[in-house]
Amino acid sequence: xxxxxxxxxxxxxxxxxxxxxxxxxxxxxxxxxxxxxxxxxxxxxxxxxxxxxxxxxxxxxxxxxxxxxxxxxxxxxxxxxxxxxxxxxxxxxxxxxxxxxxxxxxxxxxxxxxxxxxxxxxxxxxxxxxxxxxxxxxxxxxxxxxxxxxxxxxxxxxxxxxxx
Numbered sequence: 001x002x003x004x005x006x007x008x009x010x011x012x013x014x015x016x017x018x019x020x021x022x023x024x025x026x027x028x029x030x031x032x033x034x035x036x037x038x039x040x041x042x043x044x045x046x047x048x049x050x051x052x053x054x055x056x057x058x059x060x061x062x063x064x065x066x067x068x069x070x071x072x073x074x075x076x077x078x079x080x081x082x083x084x085x086x087x088x089x090x091x092x093x094x095x096x097x098x099x100x101x102x103x104x105x106x107x108x109x110x111x112x113x114x115x116x117x118x119x120x121x122x123x124x125x126x127x128x129x130x131x132x133x134x135x136x137x138x139x140x141x142x143x144x145x146x147x148x149x150x151x152x153x154x155x156x157x158x159x160x161x162x163x164x
Contacts (some may be wrong), residue, residue, distance in 0.1 A: 025049040049073040077101040084115045
């Protein structure tokens with residue numbers, strides 16, 4: 001049996017999703033959904049397609065979306081989603097960046113935006129190494145300055161600027 005419920009372009013703003021557990025496709029795009037993604041969406045174990053695009057949802061994508069093993073298409077673009085996109089289960093296959101478009105505070109490998117915890121850590125510098133490095137830098141500057149000064153004087157004498 002196949003069920004399709006298209007609730008797009010309505011003015012839905014309340015929780016009705018608990019009644020929808022047998023759905024295969026759910027389109028809630030272009031509504032006034034705001035705030036957090038309803039947790040009851042994670043209970044739609046049979047859903048294959050989910051469209052929450054062009055709403056005003058402003059929460060992270062639920063980690064429990066990884067339980068939606070039948071999910072093959074999803075669109076959460078043009079919202080205010082935040083945080084890291086889940087990477088387990090079917091969410092691992094949702095790698096098209098257009099799915100997440102215009103959610104500037106999302107991060108994950110799916111959209112090629114590293115999360116702060118994914119960034120490589122800078123090597124820790126110990127105080128002793130820092131001092132040694134600055135001493136070497138001072139030596140290099142001193143040697144460079146001396147060599148440049150002597151070369152400049154040599155060139156000036158070679159060109160004949162000064163007559164000895």
